[in-house]
Amino acid sequence: MRIFFTGGSGKAGHHVAPYLAAQGHQVVNADLAPLGHPDVVDLRVDLTDAGEVYSALAGVPTPGDFDDTGLDLTRGSAYDAVVHFAAVPRPQVVPDAATYATNVLSQYNVFEAATRLGIRKVVFASSETTYGVCFGQGERKPLYVPVDEEHPVVPEDSYAMSKVAGEVTARSFHARTGADLYGLRINNVIEPHEYAEMFPAFLDDPALRRRNLFAYIDVRDLGQMTLRCLETDGLGFEIFNVANADMSVAATTREVIDRFYEGVEVRREMGRDETFYSIDKARALLGYEPEHSWRDVLTDPRAGA
């Protein structure tokens, strides 16, 4: 596949874009900053500019494509799929209004250009924050656990609001074009080196993970999830939670419920260390199965659960 990947220079993208290239796909990284990876072509695009986005998606993807005499760029796009990860990735990086404007405009421009130019697959980054717990004022609890994609989204911050707007926008472009637009409600992204740096503190104090519903997503499993979305056609508009199978704390599921989730409905029996961030839908519709865990890396005795 020829993949137009936005945000490939960022925390998640600089793992996922090269991973897709390593699977044999041709990946162009559309970002304000270059990635500089030998297997990924960098294209500097400001995604808030609709003209730039259209032009980028309608252009010749890579230098090698100049030799493809079968490539017809007089209509539509040469790309087969778009992965849209670029964003202001949380509040308090820029003022709230700028977070909202950047993300909403970028999402709209990418979805419109992609679907109008005939690209039938768009995978885009939404966020766990849409559920309102992460950046809520004070303590917000989920209505029920495990939190699945049917849980209400009631965010209080501009970043999560922008992600809800992105989901609504994607659904509308699907309604008009019938294209596949899959939104990933990504949990807190963890790079492999961060286990040793960050997790010992999480094991000492599980309260540090309350705002993430005690979950996490290994960036390599996010890569797997993205690939599965690209390989699974015909689902239309869908939203998927993305997380690892276990929690990012050593406390058991029961202990976390007793300490943090008083009054929260527990909808089904849960495993000893099972994540509160349900990945059942991704498993069922995409065959997603996370392969990584902090428990494989840390030598802390609490990892051997």
Ligand SMILES: NC(=O)c1ccc[n+]([C@@H]2O[C@H](COP(=O)([O-])OP(=O)(O)OC[C@H]3O[C@@H](n4cnc5c(N)ncnc54)[C@H](O)[C@@H]3O)[C@@H](O)[C@H]2O)c1
């Ligand atoms: N990191 C997390 O824990 C997390 C959790 C949930 C969802 N997400 C979402 O996943 C995606 C990737 O997150 P990340 O942590 O890699 O973020 P990041 O900030 O590290 O990377 C985002 C990239 O987008 C690019 N970008 C921003 N504005 C742009 C514009 N106008 N035009 C072109 N490029 C632009 C930046 O240059 C950057 O390389 C984001 O959509 C984020 O909201 C991240």
